[in-house]
Amino acid sequence: MPNGYPLKAAGTGHYRGLAQFAWAASDADPKIKASIKKAGYVYSDGDVTRQQSSQDEKASAKAYGFNWIADEPFPTSSTDYTAVVTDLKKKGVEFVTFSGAYQQAAGIVKTMQDQNYHPVVWQPTVTA
Numbered sequence: 804m805p806n807g808y809p810l811k812a813a814g815t816g817h818y819r820g821l822a823q824f825a826w827a828a829s830d831a832d833p834k835i836k837a838s839i840k841k842a843g844y845v846y847s848d849g850d851v852t853r854q855q856s857s858q859d860e861k862a863s864a865k866a867y868g869f870n871w872i873a874d875e876p877f878p879t880s881s882t883d884y885t886a887v888v889t890d891l892k893k894k895g896v897e898f899v900t901f902s903g904a905y906q907q908a909a910g911i912v913k914t915m916q917d918q919n920y921h922p923v924v925w926q927p928t929v930t931a
Contacts, residue, residue, distance in 0.1 A: 843873030847903035
C-alpha cells in the first residue's frame with residue numbers, strides 16, 4: 804500500500820510516546836498534514852486497546868491538533884471488516900491509525916481495497 808506508514812513507536816516501560824502521531828502533524832506534505840483533521844482510530848476491542856486508543860486520541864488532539872471523527876473498535880475475533888471500512892469511508896476519514904494483530908491489519912487493507920477506499924495515511928501499529 805503506497806500510503807502505509809507502519810510504526811512501532813509505543814514507547815518503553817510504563818511511558819508511551821506520541822511519535823506515531825507527531826510526524827504527521829509536521830510533515831512537509833500538505834495532504835498528510837491536513838489528514839490529521841479527519842482522523843480515525845481502528846482497533847481490536849480489548850481492555851488495553853480500548854484504553855490506549857482513548858488516551859492516544861485525547862493526547863494527540865491536545866498536542867498536535869488531531870481531530871478524531873471516527874473511533875472504530877471491532878470484536879477481537881472478527882474477520883469481517885466491511886462495517887468498519889464502510890463507516891471510515893462514509894465519514895471521510897483521511898488519516899487511519901490501527902492497533903491490533905497483523906492478520907486483522909491485512910484484512911482491513913483488503914476490505915479497503917475491495918471498497919476502493921484510499922485514505923491519505925494508513926498507519927498500522929501491529930500488537931501481535
